[in-house]
Amino acid sequence: MHPCLEKILLNEDEIVARCKELGQQITQEYKNNEQPPLLVALLKGSVPFLAELIKHIDLDIQFDFMDVSSYEGTESIGDIKIIKDLDCSVKNLDILLVEDIVDTGRTLKTVKAMLKNKGAKTVRVVTLLDKPDRRVVDIEADYTGFEIPNEFVVGFGLDFNQKYRNFPFVGVLKEECYK
Numbered sequence: 760m761h762p763c764l765e766k767i768l769l770n771e772d773e774i775v776a777r778c779k780e781l782g783q784q785i786t787q788e789y790k791n792n793e794q795p796p797l798l799v800a801l802l803k804g805s806v807p808f809l810a811e812l813i814k815h816i817d818l819d820i821q822f823d824f825m826d827v828s829s830y831e832g833t834e835s836i837g838d839i840k841i842i843k844d845l846d847c848s849v850k851n852l853d854i855l856l857v858e859d860i861v862d863t864g865r866t867l868k869t870v871k872a873m874l875k876n877k878g879a880k881t882v883r884v885v886t887l888l889d890k891p892d893r894r895v896v897d898i899e900a901d902y903t904g905f906e907i908p909n910e911f912v913v914g915f916g917l918d919f920n921q922k923y924r925n926f927p928f929v930g931v932l933k934e935e936c937y938k
């Protein structure tokens with residue numbers, strides 16, 4: 760057990776099992792679509808979730824990455840900046856945006872609007888985690904792994920000051936480690 764870990768909220772088996780369910784659901788819902796979706800994953804937190812999810816999507820999908828920034832430490836710093844844009848065009852494509860967590864909803868709302876502006880045909884969202892109690896803008900994911908309480912979590916891609924992304928579970932740190 761890592762010395763900074765207070766508790767595990769979701770263990771690896773639970774996360775993998777839920778990714779399998781989400782992958783199967785996405786497969787069913789897109790299988791009769793004209794084209795498979797382009798998965799757009801937001802760096803860096805969504806990488807472990809994307810890696811697990813795509814194993815369970817039985818379609819000829821492709822994926823690309825965007826990097827936007829909104830957080831410093833545990834608090835939002837307002838404006839969302841594009842740090843890395845997509846390599847490919849989204850024009851007339853069905854986009855499945857892959858997020859690790861929806862918190863205030865600001866990132867999702869902004870990125871969804873950006874993709875629509877670039878001509879995406881549809882934009883749906885899959886998120887590993889949702890914190891509905893923290894929402895400040897009216898937006899929901901189309902597919903959610905787990906709703907979690909209003910606690911700052913790390914692991915399975917989620918960081919505190921860039922650390923702990925490699926935990927294979929989602930957990931909460933001891934108070935003294937959030938410093």
Ligand SMILES: O=P(O)(O)OC[C@H]1O[C@H](OP(=O)(O)OP(=O)(O)O)[C@H](O)[C@@H]1O
Pocket residue numbers: 801802803804805827828829830835858859860861862863864865866867917918
């Ligand atoms: O719903 P919101 O309040 O907008 O917050 C959610 C966003 O915040 C985190 O990103 P962050 O900017 O920390 O980047 P990271 O994925 O590189 O950690 C997380 O990955 C989401 O993208």
Ligand SMILES: Nc1nc2[nH]cnc2c(=O)[nH]1
Pocket residue numbers: 830860862863910911912913917918919
């Ligand atoms: N690591 C991490 N990033 C977040 N961004 C928004 N909420 C969270 C959270 O609970 N943990």
